[in-house]
Amino acid sequence: MTCSNSSIVENEVVLPCTAVDLSGEADWIPCDAPSIMGESLRFVSGEPDGNRFRVRYYLNKEQQLRARIWFGPDTGGPPGHAHGGSIAAVLDEVLGLNAWVAGYPVVAGNLNISFRTMLPLEKVVTVESWIVSAEGRKVMVHGRVCSGDTVYAEGECLCITIPGR
Template sequence: MPPTPSVDLSGEAGWLPFDAPSLVGESLRFVSGEPDGNRFRVRYYRDEEKHLHARIWFGPETGGPPGHAHGGAVSAVMDEALGLAAWAAGYPIVVGNLNVSFRAMLPLEKVVTLESRVVSAQGRKIMVHGRLFCGETIYAEGECLCITIPGR
């Protein structure tokens, strides 16, 4: 399948581009490793409060129900972005538990926004929440229990 034409993943006013791979390395290649591919296209940003945001395009190779993204594709994006939100906040982590609540079917080849934030940090446990949306439609919400990596 030839690559799909370019997709606008521009951020909002006040968002600054965030170089996620320079922070966590090659671990991002599963979701955001092919910026011009037909699976996912992701661009990360941070706002003035240092919260992580993303613009994400779900391409035809993320298909599940006809014309819509597969729940596993949505979950993979939530895993990457919520874990990355913890890293961006200064917590080197692995994901211990990820809960995704699907709210609406996500049409393929649509650009959506993911916003995430660290909501608590207690010892080695970091809790991150996020939501995937476009306009007033929320496609998924997630909460992620992250565990800091000892010695990092």
């Protein structure tokens, strides 16, 4: 067993060396948002101890969905940084789940991502999301991936409600 780059290699399986703190703010309430959709929604949040993403969801006092997410080594893109597709997947899940938590069963109709600065690997960030509007079957949700004053990416998702749900 060896340890390098914050990982332990044991029988060709890479295991993280350290625990990841995904604690929310003091006034945030833990929320098992993916359970709203059942076990099928687990692309981002499916491996709570894995080397890709680690996620914990919360609701803030305004009932807006927040997430603390660790981008592990398996989310890599440019050397030492998260792949843009991994950031997009996170925004897709969090923005869509925000709509579900608010009572809108949706799928993504259009997702626009603006990347602001590169996100280092093995960093815990906050994903903030909020519903901008709901009109007919269209629900517009915005969000951002940030840490302190640094915004790594922003997203806008036009969600479409699922008929009969």
